Amino acid sequence: MILSGHSLAIERRRWKERGKPVVPREWRLYRFCSTYIEDPPHAMFVCDHPNLMQLREIFLAKLYKDLPAIRGKCSTPWEFFRELLAHREITPLLAKLAHDVLKIFDATPMLCTRPAHIQKPHPEPPLIMQFKVIAFLAACFTIVAAQTAQPCVSIPRF
Numbered sequence: 544m545i546l547s548g549h550s551l552a553i554e555r556r557r558w559k560e561r562g563k564p565v566v567p568r569e570w571r572l573y574r575f576c577s578t579y580i581e582d583p584p585h586a587m588f589v590c591d592h593p594n595l596m597q598l599r600e601i602f603l604a605k606l607y608k609d610l611p612a613i614r615g616k617c618s619t620p621w622e623f624f625r626e627l628l629a630h631r632e633i634t635p636l637l638a639k640l641a642h643d644v645l646k647i648f649d650a651t652p653m654l655c656t657r658p659a660h661i662q663k664p665h666p667e668p669p670l671i672m673q674f675k676v677i678a679f680l681a682a683c684f685t686i687v688a689a690q691t692a693q694p695c696v697s698i699p700r701f
Contacts, residue, residue, distance in 0.1 A: 584620030587644050594647050602640045609633060 575592045588599065607614055610633055617623040627637050 583641075584624045586648065587640055588620045588623060592647070595644060598640060598643050598647075602636065605636055606633060609636070 575590060586595070590596070606627075610630060613626060613630070617626050627633060
């Protein structure tokens, strides 16, 4: 996941393979919902596929037990991913999540995103997906002004 040697569409669709052309980044869509670009943070921390949500729930329970200071520290999935990578003590836990997530993705074919199959590219998620992402972040990264003695931060759109 870290070095782009994975099977997610963000990486695989940028390769020319078996006579298939390179797919523009905005068309490398998520295979379970086809509304967002399929990248590691989305797959591991945002996706609402039931099996992935179950893996994430187990991961977050262990993470917050082992590293409680990380809760509420990040506002985007990419920022959260980078923060996790900075903590060597949780590397095995993060590696297991990445492995288990990729097993689920590898069992499902990538979305066919040739121009003939889609109306237009989706450079950013539709509003409903943004609400799902914000709801997930609010649940996982609770930011409470009273606990931190700092003003609440708004979650940016991404």
